[in-house]
Amino acid sequence: MSTLTVLGAFPEASAQPLSAIEMDLxxxxxxxxxxxxxxxxDFMADYMVPGFEQRETxxxxxxxxxxxxxxxxxxxxxxxxxxARASIRHHGEVVHLEVRNxxxxxxxxxxxxxxxVLAHDEAxxxxxxxxxxxxxxxxxxxxxxxxxxxxxxxLPAGPDGRVTVCLRVVLSAAEVEQR
Amino acid sequence: MRLRLEIxxxxxxxxxxxxxxxxxxxxxxxxxxxxxxxxxxxxxxxxPHRFLMGFLKDELAAVSGLYLRNTYVExxxxxxxxxxxxHLREAGLEGRYDPAARxxxxxxxxxxxxxxxxxxxxxxxxxxxxxxxxxDAALPPLVTFCVVRSxxxxxxxxxxxxxxxxxxxxxxxxxxxxSERNPMDSYxxxxxxxxxxxxxDLRIPGEHELSPWQGDER
Numbered sequence: 001m002s003t004l005t006v007l008g009a010f011p012e013a014s015a016q017p018l019s020a021i022e023m024d025l026x027x028x029x030x031x032x033x034x035x036x037x038x039x040x041x042d043f044m045a046d047y048m049v050p051g052f053e054q055r056e057t058x059x060x061x062x063x064x065x066x067x068x069x070x071x072x073x074x075x076x077x078x079x080x081x082x083x084a085r086a087s088i089r090h091h092g093e094v095v096h097l098e099v100r101n102x103x104x105x106x107x108x109x110x111x112x113x114x115x116x117v118l119a120h121d122e123a124x125x126x127x128x129x130x131x132x133x134x135x136x137x138x139x140x141x142x143x144x145x146x147x148x149x150x151x152x153x154x155l156p157a158g159p160d161g162r163v164t165v166c167l168r169v170v171l172s173a174a175e176v177e178q179r
Numbered sequence: 180m181r182l183r184l185e186i187x188x189x190x191x192x193x194x195x196x197x198x199x200x201x202x203x204x205x206x207x208x209x210x211x212x213x214x215x216x217x218x219x220x221x222x223x224x225x226x227p228h229r230f231l232m233g234f235l236k237d238e239l240a241a242v243s244g245l246y247l248r249n250t251y252v253e254x255x256x257x258x259x260x261x262x263x264x265x266h267l268r269e270a271g272l273e274g275r276y277d278p279a280a281r282x283x284x285x286x287x288x289x290x291x292x293x294x295x296x297x298x299x300x301x302x303x304x305x306x307x308x309x310x311x312x313x314x315d316a317a318l319p320p321l322v323t324f325c326v327v328r329s330x331x332x333x334x335x336x337x338x339x340x341x342x343x344x345x346x347x348x349x350x351x352x353x354x355x356x357x358s359e360r361n362p363m364d365s366y367x368x369x370x371x372x373x374x375x376x377x378x379x380d381l382r383i384p385g386e387h388e389l390s391p392w393q394g395d396e397r
Contacts, residue, residue: 032201034211034223074211080202 003156008115010151011170013096017089019051025084027101030074037074041067044088051090054177061146061176062088062097065169068138069099076107078162095176098168108163110136111152118143118150139169146175180235183386186311187230196230196242203288208355219255219350227285231311231383233302241298243306244286251283252323252365256347263321266342266367276321276369282312284324300333301389307339307374310383322368327361338375341366 021044030036045063052058066088073084084101114136118126123143130140142148149170157163187193197212204210210222217225227244234240252258263278284306289299303324306312313319325347326334334341344365347353357363370379381387 028198028201031205031211032197034213035215075209080205 005154005156006151007111007154008151009119009149009170010153010168011094011149013089013091013094017091017096019048019090020087021047022085022087025070025073025086026081027074027077027084028080030070031080034074037070038063038067040070040086044086048088048090048095052173052177054179057178058176061171061178062095065097065142065146065148065171068142069097069167069169072107072138072167073099073101076101076103078102078104082162090173093173095171095173096168097171098166100164100166102162103165105163108154108165111154111165111167114139115151123147142169146171148175180389181386182240182305182389183234184305184308184381184383185232185234186314186383187232192232193230195239196232196244197226199239199242199290200230200244200286200288203291204286206291208352210352219352222352224286224352225249229311229314231306233298233305235293238290240290240293241302242286242288243284243302243311245306245312246283246285250281250323251285252325252344252347253281255350256325256345256365258323258344258365262344263367266344267369270369270372272369272372277318278321280316280318280320281323282316282320284312284322300330301337303330303334304337304339304374304378305381305389307368307370307378308381308383309370309379310381312370319370322370323366324368325363325365327357327363329361331364331366337378339368339378340373341368342373 023040023044025040041063044066045059048062049055049059066086070086073086077084079102082102084099086099089096118140123140127137127140127144130137139150143150152165152167155164187196201212210224212224212226214226217223228247229245231243232239260278263281267273267276267278284303287299287303289296289302307322312322331341344367347363347365353363368374
């Protein structure tokens with residue numbers, strides 16, 4: 001029987017969001033036209049901003065975070081033809097942005113290294129270290145710049161050997177509006 | 180093996196070509212594509228303008244792209260019209276070709292299940308057919324491409340004689356393709372001298388009986 005593993009901080013949300021958008025993506029579409037990552041991020045952010053008073057700021061923050069997640073799903077999908085699911089959920093005090101996809105084992109290993117450290121250490125220090133090591137900066141940057149909580153769940157390989165990762169970024173609503 | 184050759188014309192054909200190229204390049208080299216931008220350090224590549232498709236029965240088995248302008252060797256390889264002109268002079272063909280009228284073979288992929296079947300280098304040779312590289316050209320263009328040396332050797336087995344232009348500069352986008360032991364270079368092909376008639380006159384669209392060599396691809 002498969003067991004869900006939590007990496008880093010993965011706070012559960014209240015049952016029903018106040019507002020939400022959810023989209024299915026096929027990663028090969030992103031691989032063949034990279035600007036679609038930005039188009040999806042902008043569209044999802046635009047859809048959500050009427051739920052915020054500081055709309056321009058919210059649009060910029062939500063789009064930036066979503067773009068990072070969508071690019072991750074495209075870069076690290078184990079099977080680029082297998083759909084991924086992206087969502088933004090506004091729960092009032094917090095906003096959850098996440099992407100769920102079938103990921104490569106290499107990507108899962110890098111999340112295993114990064115997310116627990118991000119959950120416990122100072123994001124700025126983690127960012128600085130990764131910059132020095134010339135390793136991926138995106139998630140550490142979100143944690144540093146937006147005070148985001150970044151975590152993931154990993155559903156281990158099924159009979160087909162694939163791993164499903166749900167990568168979640170949690171922002172305070174105040175941070176989304178930079179109040 | 181009978182290989183059916185077609186030039187992608189319908190939107191669905193172009194989409195299938197892009198998806199096969201995207202899938203293979205992403206899996207093997209971590210590369211993504213864009214119609215309106217490129218950034219070799221971020222591994223974002225520009226799409227070719229045309230595609231040649233090779234089918235085994237109904238399976239899209241091989242794809243080769245073609246840049247009609249803004250070739251890779253001039254944009255990223257630093258190859259100039261003067262350098263091309265010098266090669267034409269050396270070949271005794273000054274005035275016969277416009278050094279700036281170049282097209283470039285690029286983004287060759289073979290369906291993953293056929294990798295190392297020898298179809299890759301063979302398809303590079305096939306893609307030199309005038310029915311593909313010269314289509315809609317006012318005058319016969321020169322052909323360029325950039326590949327690693329192991330690939331050049333495999334292509335040469337089919338009688339193509341690429342002329343070495345210069346080493347290709349290092350970009351992050353090629354970090355998983357080239358190596359110290361297998362460097363990447365820019366090449367020029369003068370079709371009338373360097374391409375055997377069997378490939379130059381290949382009928383496209385058409386179906387052909389072909390015996391591929393064993394080897395690597397791209």
